Amino acid sequence: MRLKFFIVCVFSLTSVIGLRADNGSLLWLKQPISTTSSITTKERMTPTLAIAVQELKDYWTGAPIKLIKQKNKQLNKEGFKIITQPQLTIISPSDIGLLYGAYYLLRNQAMGSTIQNQVIENPFYERRMLNHWDNLDRTVERGYAGASLWEWDELPDSVSHRYQEYARANASVGINGTVLNNVNASPEILTTEYLQKVKVLADIFRNYGVQVYLSVNFASPMVIGGLSTADPLDKDVARWWKDKAKEVYKIIPDFGGFLVKANSEGQPGPCDYQRTHAQGANMLADALKPYNGIVMWRTFVYNPEDADRAKQAYLEFQPLDGEFRDNVILQIKNGPVDFQPREPYTPLFGAMKHTQTMPEFQITQEYLGHANHLAYLAPMWQEFYGLVNPASQVALAGVANIGTDTNWTGHPFGQANWYAFGRLAWNPKLNSEQIADEWLKQTFTTDEAFVQPVKAIMLDSREAVVNYMMPLGLHHLFAFGHHYGPEPWCDVPGARPDWLPSYYHKADKEGLGFNRSTTGSQATLQYPDSLKLLYDDINTCPEEYILWFHHVPWSHTMKNGKTLWEELCYKYSEGVQQVRTYQQLWASIEPFIDAETFQDIQSRLKQQALDAVWWRDACLLYFQQYADMPIPSELERPVYCLGEMKQFKLNIDNHENAPHGFK
Numbered sequence: 001m002r003l004k005f006f007i008v009c010v011f012s013l014t015s016v017i018g019l020r021a022d023n024g025s026l027l028w029l030k031q032p033i034s035t036t037s038s039i040t041t042k043e044r045m046t047p048t049l050a051i052a053v054q055e056l057k058d059y060w061t062g063a064p065i066k067l068i069k070q071k072n073k074q075l076n077k078e079g080f081k082i083i084t085q086p087q088l089t090i091i092s093p094s095d096i097g098l099l100y101g102a103y104y105l106l107r108n109q110a111m112g113s114t115i116q117n118q119v120i121e122n123p124f125y126e127r128r129m130l131n132h133w134d135n136l137d138r139t140v141e142r143g144y145a146g147a148s149l150w151e152w153d154e155l156p157d158s159v160s161h162r163y164q165e166y167a168r169a170n171a172s173v174g175i176n177g178t179v180l181n182n183v184n185a186s187p188e189i190l191t192t193e194y195l196q197k198v199k200v201l202a203d204i205f206r207n208y209g210v211q212v213y214l215s216v217n218f219a220s221p222m223v224i225g226g227l228s229t230a231d232p233l234d235k236d237v238a239r240w241w242k243d244k245a246k247e248v249y250k251i252i253p254d255f256g257g258f259l260v261k262a263n264s265e266g267q268p269g270p271c272d273y274q275r276t277h278a279q280g281a282n283m284l285a286d287a288l289k290p291y292n293g294i295v296m297w298r299t300f301v302y303n304p305e306d307a308d309r310a311k312q313a314y315l316e317f318q319p320l321d322g323e324f325r326d327n328v329i330l331q332i333k334n335g336p337v338d339f340q341p342r343e344p345y346t347p348l349f350g351a352m353k354h355t356q357t358m359p360e361f362q363i364t365q366e367y368l369g370h371a372n373h374l375a376y377l378a379p380m381w382q383e384f385y386g387l388v389n390p391a392s393q394v395a396l397a398g399v400a401n402i403g404t405d406t407n408w409t410g411h412p413f414g415q416a417n418w419y420a421f422g423r424l425a426w427n428p429k430l431n432s433e434q435i436a437d438e439w440l441k442q443t444f445t446t447d448e449a450f451v452q453p454v455k456a457i458m459l460d461s462r463e464a465v466v467n468y469m470m471p472l473g474l475h476h477l478f479a480f481g482h483h484y485g486p487e488p489w490c491d492v493p494g495a496r497p498d499w500l501p502s503y504y505h506k507a508d509k510e511g512l513g514f515n516r517s518t519t520g521s522q523a524t525l526q527y528p529d530s531l532k533l534l535y536d537d538i539n540t541c542p543e544e545y546i547l548w549f550h551h552v553p554w555s556h557t558m559k560n561g562k563t564l565w566e567e568l569c570y571k572y573s574e575g576v577q578q579v580r581t582y583q584q585l586w587a588s589i590e591p592f593i594d595a596e597t598f599q600d601i602q603s604r605l606k607q608q609a610l611d612a613v614w615w616r617d618a619c620l621l622y623f624q625q626y627a628d629m630p631i632p633s634e635l636e637r638p639v640y641c642l643g644e645m646k647q648f649k650l651n652i653d654n655h656e657n658a659p660h661g662f663k
């Protein structure tokens with residue numbers, strides 16, 4: 001309804017012609033240069049303060065501004081206060097707080113808003129960081145926006161201008177940390193040669209308040225240290241890490257710490273030596289402690305021989321609660337399986353009473369259409385915060401979607417997800433709509449005739465992906481390897497069963513879905529009492545999770561009176577319709593946007609619409625074999641055949657297109 005309304009409104013507007021080409025490289029930081037501003041400060045000039053002053057001098061067009069460095073009971077270290085009387089003034093106990101205040105003012109200016117009273121802002125999370133899954137050969141695991149930004153072969157001698165632009169963009173949304181390399185970490189990153197390269201990046205990022213962290217390989221003492229073991233209780237191993245930490249801090253005095261993926265998907269870890277995750281993490285934490293460094297230890301562990309994959313992180317880590325050092329943070333993915341378009345939250349949140357935790361979100365769209373699909377992710381993260389109270393969390397990580405593409409993120413709307421991640425790390429209570437509004441106005445135009453319809457697309461888009469890919473709690477129906485298209489039938493001889501879709505959908509003649517209730521894998525028991533009961537009963541389980549928690553008979557009556565099978569058909573069809581509506585809406589905003597960007601997004605939406613049909617047909621035709629019921633007659637018929645789709649193998653390297661070649 002809402003979407004249709006906008007189409008009519010936008011068509012009635014007169015067009016603005018000849019908008020200048022915009023390659024997207026400036027992200028949301030596009031203000032015209034100003035020459036009018038008077039910016040003063042009596043504080044000792046530091047590189048960070050100089051940036052704050054310069055940003056305001058360059059772009060601020062309003063009243064004169066004073067910057068004052070001052071402690072204030074209402075402000076934490078990176079917080080700031082803005083007062084308008086007697087003079088517009090930014091106050092913060094730190095230089096970085098002043099810079100954040102400057103970006104706040106510039107954001108307001110770009111949005112056309114004015115500050116009426118005073119503003120007090122404090123970041124919610126102490127650590128707000130990107131995780132790059134970037135390899136040292138510059139490939140990016142699950143990256144869809146070109147190569148890695150870090151030019152390791154050229155560093156430390158040659159320095160790309162993009163390093164500073166990257167740091168600036170992060171600072172402008174409050175991101176204050178970055179893990180440079182893939183969690184599947186090459187031990188080489190800790191060699192002196194690489195640390196010298198990392199230092200160059202750290203020196204640039206520091207001025208923008210961005211601290212550098214590294215992913216480390218638990219077997220590093222063996223691979224680059226020549227030891228015969230990586231056992232965390234071995235004295236030589238502990239000594240090796242202590243020496244390495246000393247070297248790291250000598251080169252990068254404000255280094256943040258280590259991120260570790262251990263005993264997961266083939267990575268080495270303490271369990272190789274019959275030690276616990278706590279013993280492994282603590283050994284590293286002790287090495288970093290003298291320098292105030294931290295260890296972020298990931299809980300993404302699962303094993304095909306063990307229980308239901310969705311239960312494993314909890315089973316492994318909950319019994320260790322209280323055993324971790326105070327400079328260890330458990331980094332937990334938002335959902336218990338793996339960044340699916342929709343998952344219930346990981347029950348470890350809330351279950352670790354005496355251990356620091358931090359959520360890990362995925363900004364890169366590994367499971368949400370890569371850089372081809374428009375999917376604004378803030379609503380997904382907001383949904384998480386609706387169930388999980390961030391009060392006990394100390395940090396937030398987001399797997400970056402950034403690469404060497406001129407516009408940084410491939411899909412121009414990928415920028416919105418980077419932006420939204422930063423804003424939510426600053427304040428998880430911000431709502432998706434406000435963030436979309438901010439991003440659209442800074443990135444494109446403040447004209448409401450553009451902002452309103454495009455914002456409506458954004459806010460609807462994640463649910464559309466859920467609908468056309470995996471509605472009602474379905475998950476992991478992806479093709480093996482690339483996680484782009486559907487392959488609910490996928491069966492790779494010899495593959496781990498928990499890497500195959502049938503492990504998750506469990507389709508059979510009786511019904512569909514994974515029984516995780518008390519009559520099944522009992523994953524529901526890992527949730528707090530209120531949710532445990534809710535999720536456990538097929539009649540009270542929210543339908544958006546019903547196939548996650550239950551094996552539901554095909555003829556089960558859903559809340560709207562339809563059978564499960566019919567509802568599934570309707571959801572998939574709705575997803576396709578949603579994307580078609582975006583195409584229509586997009587056509588209507590052409591006057592407001594430069595031709596290149598307009599066409600780029602238009603062609604990506606076309607691809608998305610084709611892919612949505614591909615998903616709908618593949619999943620419905622495959623499940624229909626089990627349901628043995630017709631697709632409701634009022635719905636569009638499939639356009640593909642199951643047999644053809646089964647033969648199709650997507651060439652993911654060039655992203656050349658799905659089964660559309662069959663037509």
Ligand code: BDP
Nearest residue numbers: 141142183184261300338339
């Ligand atoms: C999965 C990705 C894989 C990552 C892994 C992880 O498919 O590439 O290495 O998660 O988070 O989502 O460690």
